[in-house]
Amino acid sequence: MACTIEKVLADAKVLVERLKDHDNAAESLIEQTTTLNKQVESMKEVGTGIPGRNQEDF
Amino acid sequence: MACTIEKVLADAKVLVERLKDHDNAAESLIEQTTTLNKQVESMKEVGTGIPGRNQEDF
Amino acid sequence: VAANSPSMYSQELFQLSQYLQEALHREQMLEQKLATLQRLLANTQEASDSSWQALIDEDRLLSRLE
Amino acid sequence: VAANSPSMYSQELFQLSQYLQEALHREQMLEQKLATLQRLLANTQEASDSSWQALIDEDRLLSRLE
Numbered sequence: 001m002a003c004t005i006e007k008v009l010a011d012a013k014v015l016v017e018r019l020k021d022h023d024n025a026a027e028s029l030i031e032q033t034t035t036l037n038k039q040v041e042s043m044k045e046v047g048t049g050i051p052g053r054n055q056e057d058f
Numbered sequence: 059m060a061c062t063i064e065k066v067l068a069d070a071k072v073l074v075e076r077l078k079d080h081d082n083a084a085e086s087l088i089e090q091t092t093t094l095n096k097q098v099e100s101m102k103e104v105g106t107g108i109p110g111r112n113q114e115d116f
Numbered sequence: 117v118a119a120n121s122p123s124m125y126s127q128e129l130f131q132l133s134q135y136l137q138e139a140l141h142r143e144q145m146l147e148q149k150l151a152t153l154q155r156l157l158a159n160t161q162e163a164s165d166s167s168w169q170a171l172i173d174e175d176r177l178l179s180r181l182e
Numbered sequence: 183v184a185a186n187s188p189s190m191y192s193q194e195l196f197q198l199s200q201y202l203q204e205a206l207h208r209e210q211m212l213e214q215k216l217a218t219l220q221r222l223l224a225n226t227q228e229a230s231d232s233s234w235q236a237l238i239d240e241d242r243l244l245s246r247l248e
Binding site for chain 4: 019
């Protein structure tokens with residue numbers, strides 16, 4: 001394709017749109033990871049299940 | 059700053075460099091997440107600790 | 117800078133076009149990695165859900181035994 | 183297209199400059215999110231390590247009781 005300013009402008013426009021989409025995708029990843037983090041933290045708090053036992057007992 | 063082709067070229071160059079760096083950062087995130095995934099999968103396999111008990115017993 | 121010089125603009129347009137192609141390519145690679153992260157996190161969440169549910173079930177069982 | 187027309191190139195250069203500024207800004211926002219993800223994953227790994235270690239310790243204790 002001829003190297004024109006129109007082609008360059010079109011590429012720049014596409015690049016901006018893709019960066020917006022993937023910035024939004026990264027935001028979703030943060031939400032996903034936050035949910036996972038909360039559950040893993042809760043499991044750490046609960047311990048491994050035997051009632052009355054603390055991890056400090058080991 | 060004057061809107062010159064040199065400024066535009068400089069910006070484009072910076073953009074390419076940052077995209078490379080952050081593509082590498084994303085690769086590190088994949089390694090980090092893979093490690094976490096393996097551990098969480100192992101914990102699922104091990105169960106919650108009482109020997110001889112299977113999760114199917116519930 | 118001779119603003120009306122076609123050959124200078126052609127060189128710079130070419131360089132600019134190269135940068136933008138490289139930026140688009142690199143951005144696509146980054147996007148693929150984000151998609152991979154999404155899948156890995158989903159799998160990890162699923163495994164964590166299993167363990168969490170097992171803790172809850174065990175707790176209910178032990179409560180009934182008390 | 184009149185290749186030697188300064189005013190056309192000025193308009194397009196301006197638009198191009200705008201796009202690149204927006205791309206740089208958006209890319210910085212994305213980079214911040216990647217940094218946040220790195221921290222969240224590190225915290226999650228730490229909590230998971232604790233639970234994993236507790237499982238190992240419990241297993242050792244139960245082995246000695248048998």
